[in-house]
Amino acid sequence: MAGLLFGTGGTPHSAKTASTIDGIERSAELGLGCMELEFVQGVKMGEAGARLVGETAARRGIKLTAHAPYFINLNAREPEKIRASQGRILQTARIAAICGAESIVFHTAFYLGDPPEEAYNTAKKHLGEIMDQLKRENNRVWVRPEIMGKVSQFGTPDEVLNLSTELERVAPCVDFTHWHARTGRFNTYQEFTSILLQIKERLGRAALDNMHIHVSGIAYGKKGEIKHLNLNESDFQYIELLKALKDYDVKGVVICESPNLEEDALLLQATYDALLKTD
Ligand SMILES: [Zn+2]
Numbered sequence: 001m002a003g004l005l006f007g008t009g010g011t012p013h014s015a016k017t018a019s020t021i022d023g024i025e026r027s028a029e030l031g032l033g034c035m036e037l038e039f040v041q042g043v044k045m046g047e048a049g050a051r052l053v054g055e056t057a058a059r060r061g062i063k064l065t066a067h068a069p070y071f072i073n074l075n076a077r078e079p080e081k082i083r084a085s086q087g088r089i090l091q092t093a094r095i096a097a098i099c100g101a102e103s104i105v106f107h108t109a110f111y112l113g114d115p116p117e118e119a120y121n122t123a124k125k126h127l128g129e130i131m132d133q134l135k136r137e138n139n140r141v142w143v144r145p146e147i148m149g150k151v152s153q154f155g156t157p158d159e160v161l162n163l164s165t166e167l168e169r170v171a172p173c174v175d176f177t178h179w180h181a182r183t184g185r186f187n188t189y190q191e192f193t194s195i196l197l198q199i200k201e202r203l204g205r206a207a208l209d210n211m212h213i214h215v216s217g218i219a220y221g222k223k224g225e226i227k228h229l230n231l232n233e234s235d236f237q238y239i240e241l242l243k244a245l246k247d248y249d250v251k252g253v254v255i256c257e258s259p260n261l262e263e264d265a266l267l268l269q270a271t272y273d274a275l276l277k278t279d
Helices: 020-030 047-060 079-099 116-136 157-166 176-183 189-203 238-247 262-277
Strands: 004-009 034-038 063-067 103-106 142-145 173-175 211-215 217-221 224-229 252-256
Touching (some): 020 047, 047 079, 063 079, 173 176, 176 217, 211 238
Parallel strands (some): 004 252
């Protein structure tokens, strides 16, 4: 089995219906290796549904991950918003675990004008409480703050790696496209490998063996991300990225978030497979 699996963020467009089960079936038919459950508008899947999803994924050999709701801010001013944000991450982790998913991703926070160090400490405290609760529940899902694409959003590689070193069972979701959009740089082989090296130095080789990656095309401006695009409509150098992932023998999942979903997921997978064969 491949060390690096490719799949879509949500059910592929060409699935029979938009349901998660049909998404898993279609992913398997297409020859993809993984799929991200998009709980981005809320965790609406119940426990019985999650069990069925888990059985289907196991039967079809599709590895699952989950994306927590967008409405999360671990640096919110209001205590009730913090509690609601924590609840959404916890609920994602609980349903993901029943589905057999080993990794969940979430958007940590907005700075809201705070100095980044202050936002970091606030987010770390509230994420720590979540991790304590999951430990009490014996939930061993990896909880992954995502590298974010807008300058107003918490989530630089440093911030995400710091959380990962300070909190047990927290690891990065490395959205290479977001970091490119945020900086206007990080779009070459050298720059991609610099991120991989940083991860290896901070978290050890094991982190590169267990990566959760997001990739898509992207439109961006001075404030970073504007919107996701298909790879062939954007300047994102995905072949350079795939070469870097291959050369560092990165393992885990690559979730494609291009608007065309499976088309770009298949493009990434085919390109990666071709690179492996050129060795
Ligand atoms: Zn995301």
